[in-house]
Structures are given as C-alpha cells and as structure tokens.
Amino acid sequence: MNEIQTCIDFLKAIFIALHNATHAMPVTEGSMTEDFYLKLLQEYVDQGGGERTGIWWDESRIPLSSIDKSVSQLLDLTGKKAVVTGGAGANLGQACVNRLAGLGADVAVVDLKPAVAAASGQQRWATPPDAHGVAAKAAKRWGTNVIGVEGNALEWDGIDAILRECNDRLGGFDILVNNATMTSVGDFASMSHDQLDNAIRGTLAGPIYATRLALEYMLPQGSGRIINICSAAGETAMPGLTMYGAMKQGLSTFTRFLGKEVGRAGVHVNGVAPGSMWGPDRTPPVDGISGLYPRSRTAIQRYELPEEVANMVAFLASDAASAMTGVMVDMSGGQTI
Ligand SMILES: NC(=O)c1ccc[n+]([C@@H]2O[C@H](COP(=O)([O-])OP(=O)(O)OC[C@H]3O[C@@H](n4cnc5c(N)ncnc54)[C@H](O)[C@@H]3O)[C@@H](O)[C@H]2O)c1
Structure with a gap:
C-alpha cells in the first residue's frame, strides 16, 4: 500500500511540474480539485483548443429524445x-x-x-x-x-x-x-x-x-x-x-x-x-x-x-x-x- 501511495505521489509531482511549465494557471497538490479541472478545460477552450482540434464537447448531440423510447422504436x-x-x-x-x-x-x-x-x-x-x-x-x-x-x-x-x-x-x-x-x-x-x-x-x-x-x-x-x-x-x-x-x-x-x-x-x-x-x-x-x-x-x-x-x-x-x-x-x- 505504501509503495502504491509513493507511486501516486511521484506521478502527481511529475504532473504538477509538467503542468506548471506549460500553463498559465499554476497548480499545487491541494488545488487539484474538480474546480481546478473545470478551470483548466475553460483555459483550453479560451485558447481556441476546441476549435483547433474539433473534438470539443457538444451537448446538442446527446440523443435526449431516445430516453423515452423503447428499443424496438429505436430500431x-x-x-x-x-x-x-x-x-x-x-x-x-x-x-x-x-x-x-x-x-x-x-x-x-x-x-x-x-x-x-x-x-x-x-x-x-x-x-x-x-x-x-x-x-x-x-x-x-x-x-x-x-x-x-x-x-x-x-x-x-x-x-x-x-x-x-x-x-x-x-x-x-x-x-x-x-x-x-x-x-x-x-x-x-x-x-x-x-x-x-x-x-x-x-x-x-x-x-x-x-x-x-x-x-x-x-x-x-x-x-x-x-x-x-x-x-x-x-x-x-x-x-x-x-x-x-x-x-x-x-x-x-x-x-x-x-x-x-x-x-x-x-x-x-x-x-x-x-x-x-x-x-x-x-x-x-x-x-x-x-x-x-x-x-x-x-x-x-x-x-x-x-x-x-x-x-x-x-x-x-x-x-x-x-x-x-x-x-x-x-x-x-x-x-x-
Ligand atoms: N460465408 C462466410 O461464412 C463468411 C464468413 C466470414 C465473413 N464473411 C464475409 O461476409 C461477406 C458476405 O459473404 P457471403 O459468403 O455471405 O457472400 P454473399 O452470399 O453475401 O455473396 C456475396 C455477393 O457479393 C457479390 N459481389 C462479389 N463481388 C462483387 C463486386 N465486385 N461488386 C458487387 N457485388 C459483388 C457476389 O456476386 C455475391 O452475390 C463477405 O464480406 C465475406 O468475406 C463470410
């Protein structure tokens, strides 16, 4: 267990070092909350990342109308x-x-x-x-x-x-x-x-x-x-x-x-x-x-x-x-x- 924790700590340290070298928003271990990831994604979008790669999330594609249908209707x-x-x-x-x-x-x-x-x-x-x-x-x-x-x-x-x-x-x-x-x-x-x-x-x-x-x-x-x-x-x-x-x-x-x-x-x-x-x-x-x-x-x-x-x-x-x-x-x- 201790070895696994050491591994996780080591990977976190590498992530933080790499992140801080390349991003405007610096990070410490304590700041890596859900909020941090949302801000990180926003930073990515603000920089045009979504448009550049064309892979950005598109909520309008979710087939909400399928929820109330039966499988035979969907077929x-x-x-x-x-x-x-x-x-x-x-x-x-x-x-x-x-x-x-x-x-x-x-x-x-x-x-x-x-x-x-x-x-x-x-x-x-x-x-x-x-x-x-x-x-x-x-x-x-x-x-x-x-x-x-x-x-x-x-x-x-x-x-x-x-x-x-x-x-x-x-x-x-x-x-x-x-x-x-x-x-x-x-x-x-x-x-x-x-x-x-x-x-x-x-x-x-x-x-x-x-x-x-x-x-x-x-x-x-x-x-x-x-x-x-x-x-x-x-x-x-x-x-x-x-x-x-x-x-x-x-x-x-x-x-x-x-x-x-x-x-x-x-x-x-x-x-x-x-x-x-x-x-x-x-x-x-x-x-x-x-x-x-x-x-x-x-x-x-x-x-x-x-x-x-x-x-x-x-x-x-x-x-x-x-x-x-x-x-x-x-x-x-x-x-x-
Ligand atoms: N038969 C098997 O057990 C088996 C197993 C695994 C995969 N497959 C694959 O399933 C598919 C169908 O195989 P199948 O054995 O069921 O054959 P099938 O009964 O669907 O017959 C294939 C048809 O393709 C037509 N065809 C061949 N060349 C053509 C061309 N250039 N343009 C237009 N039509 C053309 C033939 O005239 C024939 O009517 C194939 O892709 C085959 O590789 C078959």
Missing part, C-alpha cells in the same frame, strides 16, 4: 436509405437486405451483372446474382422501396457510379453495408501477382473506396452509418486464408480508426466479424478450407445463420447503436475466443 429504420453491396448474395447479402427492409428501410441491392459474375471465375453460388429479382422479392415482402442496382462495388469508378444511382433513385443515402468481397485463397507462396492484387483490391481496397465515396454524401449531411463486413478469419490465422484474413484484419483496423476520425462529423463506422455462415437451403462445402475452418473452432458447434449476423448489421444501422462507432463486433459464435 425502426423507416425513411432511411440503405445500400448493401453484394446484396444479391445468397448468404449475408440477402440477409442484410431483408433485415434492413424488415425494419422499414428503403434498400438498394447492389451486385454484379449476372454475366460479369459468371465470367469472374469467383462466383460463390450455383446461380449468378440477380439484384433485380432479390429487390423485387424483398419489396413485396416488406413493403418498402427496394431497388436492384448492377455494377462493380469494389472498384473506384464502379462504386462511384453505383452510389450516385442509389442516391438518386432512393432519394438519399444513410446506410452503407460493405458486404461484397472478392478474394484469393490457397498457398500464399504460390500465389500469382494477379491473385495477390485480387485479394488486396477485392477484400480491402474495394470497401475502403466505397467508404471514402460514401463520406461525400454523409459528411455534408452530418449523419450516416457505415458497416463493414470483416471476418473471424482476420483474428485467427489459418493456412490458405493468409491473404483473406490479413486483408479482413486490415479492414477491421480501418473501421476502428475511421470510426474515431469521422465520429465527430456524425458518421458512425462499425463492423461485424462473422465466423462461418451457412443457411439451411445452402449446401455447405465438405472439403477444403471453408468446410474445415469452423469445425474445430466454434463454441456454439454449428454454422451461424447469415440472418443472425444481419441482426447485428441492422442494430448498428439503427438509433439503438447511437453511442457506437469504431467498434468491431465478433459474430463468430465463439470461434475467435
């Missing part, structure tokens, strides 16, 4: 305009579209043209994506405005055109879900230059481009939600998934850092990291990396439904998550513990 997305890249995907893409539209949002289902997806050699599902078909089905099911938009959401020019079209046709842009991914799996040592570039562009650079372009809409309006789909593979190393996992970890770090940078502008950037998702109508691969990956690792001893992951995406898009930014939510069912 309501009626009137919000959402863009889901890779939204026609049979797994998480469609699950996000349905969860967001189910809470009342108007949604743009963004995906590749079917012929482009088929020619990419990267198509994950037996049938090519059908952005218009998925949109029509969701619109009928949930009664909101759900539109199909075709294009490449992982290239700068492609996503630029896509966001403009979404904004025009939906009449606004509040929520971006960066779900689309292209990647390269296999032995790192034998990957070609093109395979490496494909993983860097398709898993990391693409969602970063989409985020950067989304800010052109969200920053001027002072609001927006960006949700990046990362992966448990970014936390747990696995042979064959080195490029995928490393790029997803990069996207997680980007999410956390940007969340801090643009939070003060009213834009919240968060992410979810699914483990291994598979739905009942989708045949799980039995061999290879994606089939073996979850088996030895989950705590819940099963695949997750994409809809379970999309629950968190919808939550992060809503006012129920108003104090969250720069957060990565682990949705892996215990895979990364």
